Amino acid sequence: MTEVEIKELTQLYQTGQLNHEEWQKLECAIEQGLIDIDQITVLSKLTHGIQSMSEENAPAATRMKVMDMIENEQTLMNKERIVISKEWVIRTVLAAAAMFTGLIIGVVVRPGSAPKEDVALLRTEMVSLKETVLLTLLEKETVTDRLRAVSYSYELDKGSQTVIEALLATLNEDNNINVRLAAVEALQRYGTESWVRVQLVKSITHQESPLVQVALAECMVALKEKSSIKEFQKLINDEETPEAIKSKLKGCIQQII
Amino acid sequence: MYQVRSGKLEQMSILFDRYQGMLFGFFKGMTQDKELSADLVQNVFYRILKYRNQFQGGQFKSWMFHIARNVHHDQYRKKNKPVHVSVDEYRDLLRDETEADFDLHSKEQIQQLKKAMARLPEDKREILLLSKYQEKNYKEIGEILGCNEGAVKVRVFRALHDLRVLYHQYEKNEIL
Numbered sequence: 391m392t393e394v395e396i397k398e399l400t401q402l403y404q405t406g407q408l409n410h411e412e413w414q415k416l417e418c419a420i421e422q423g424l425i426d427i428d429q430i431t432v433l434s435k436l437t438h439g440i441q442s443m444s445e446e447n448a449p450a451a452t453r454m455k456v457m458d459m460i461e462n463e464q465t466l467m468n469k470e471r472i473v474i475s476k477e478w479v480i481r482t483v484l485a486a487a488a489m490f491t492g493l494i495i496g497v498v499v500r501p502g503s504a505p506k507e508d509v510a511l512l513r514t515e516m517v518s519l520k521e522t523v524l525l526t527l528l529e530k531e532t533v534t535d536r537l538r539a540v541s542y543s544y545e546l547d548k549g550s551q552t553v554i555e556a557l558l559a560t561l562n563e564d565n566n567i568n569v570r571l572a573a574v575e576a577l578q579r580y581g582t583e584s585w586v587r588v589q590l591v592k593s594i595t596h597q598e599s600p601l602v603q604v605a606l607a608e609c610m611v612a613l614k615e616k617s618s619i620k621e622f623q624k625l626i627n628d629e630e631t632p633e634a635i636k637s638k639l640k641g642c643i644q645q646i647i
Numbered sequence: 648m649y650q651v652r653s654g655k656l657e658q659m660s661i662l663f664d665r666y667q668g669m670l671f672g673f674f675k676g677m678t679q680d681k682e683l684s685a686d687l688v689q690n691v692f693y694r695i696l697k698y699r700n701q702f703q704g705g706q707f708k709s710w711m712f713h714i715a716r717n718v719h720h721d722q723y724r725k726k727n728k729p730v731h732v733s734v735d736e737y738r739d740l741l742r743d744e745t746e747a748d749f750d751l752h753s754k755e756q757i758q759q760l761k762k763a764m765a766r767l768p769e770d771k772r773e774i775l776l777l778s779k780y781q782e783k784n785y786k787e788i789g790e791i792l793g794c795n796e797g798a799v800k801v802r803v804f805r806a807l808h809d810l811r812v813l814y815h816q817y818e819k820n821e822i823l
Contacts, residue, residue: 417805420800420801420804421801423797427800427804427807433804433808436760436807436810436814437778439756440778440779441779442753443672443760443761443779445669445672447667447671448667448668448671448684448688449681452667452688453663453664455689456659456660456663456689457663459689460656460660463656464656467656
């Protein structure tokens with residue numbers, strides 16, 4: 391396309407005299423870069439006008455909100471770093487403890503060697519370490535970690551009050567049904583303690599998931615906990631409880647009685 | 648942005664200060680709603696923060712406008728209707744604007760241009776705003792819109808043509 395043709399096309403456009411064929415020619419020339427839009431004076435003025443439109447800042451509150459957002463993200467990032475390093479420390483300590491235990495046991499089992507109190511002390515320390523791992527895992531974000539934590543409780547011969555309380559908190563507060571179900575099962579082992587049974591009974595009406603309610607009902611049957619009947623009755627009377635669950639609960643009540 | 652991606656989140660405040668005006672202008676041009684535009688600016692920075700690891704390099708501004716378009720489309724989908732204001736509402740909006748560098752005549756022209764812009768179909772308004780904020784870098788705009796440079800030029804031309812028609816209608820008081 392010659393310069394004369396370009397000039398002619400742009401002038402025809404500006405005077406509004408382009409026919410369909412010329413319009414297509416103009417668009418084609420613009421697409422191929424033969425004509426710069428700024429060469430068309432009327433459009434260039436509009437472009438200039440758009441560029442001249444004043445620029446306004448976002449309200450100050452937006453800046454504050456974004457800065458808060460950045461700060462929160464930073465805190466979250468730092469927390470993750472701490473958790474990772476905490477986990478690393480726990481693993482290292484566990485590995486060292488295992489090595490140390492092996493060494494001591496090796497010495498202790500030799501006839502006429504170290505006193506039994508030392509072994510007992512070591513066992514206590516191991517239990518304490520296991521508990522720490524369990525409590526740390528329970529606070530993790532992933533469901534797998536929290537399930538691991540609950541199953542870790544089976545490795546403890548006797549749960550401490552802290553561990554049981556943590557499991558009860560998981561039962562009442564964890565947002566994952568599977569974790570809560572695992573917690574019911576784990577807590578059943580501590581059902582010989584009356585205060586644990588009281589807490590389990592209290593948890594019945596606290597639960598929204600029918601699956602967890604049924605799991606608790608079965609747990610109560612296993613523990614023969616009569617005080618739970620009142621709580622189950624409340625669920626049975628609740629209109630929102632599904633019929634299948636109501637009949638299951640009625641069956642459980644019969645078994646407890 | 649590279650520093651943000653590597654974990655130096657405090658650098659985000661520099662990016663915010665540098666680009667918030669552009670984004671706010673873009674969203675205000677698209678929605679004619681100040682409050683909503685402020686929320687959308689915040690959304691863009693939230694996504695930048697959240698997806699910082701997805702930044703592959705290149706022009707940050709283009710990446711940011713890519714996100715801005717998505718944020719605007721999501722908002723559009725949420726409302727399920729195009730955002731459009733009457734000329735009277737737009738006149739009210741214009742009262743807040745300052746065009747200190749223009750004399751009365753030019754100020755009126757700019758206001759007419761803004762009104763005409765507000766009446767353009769959304770895709771045309773968008774390409775003109777991108778053209779403004781991307782400083783006519785048609786290649787970058789093409790990357791944002793997913794088309795080639797030539798196609799962008801034609802789309803800008805068509806949008807400017809429609810704007811010209813609307814602007815003249817305002818000038819002749821054909822649209823009040």
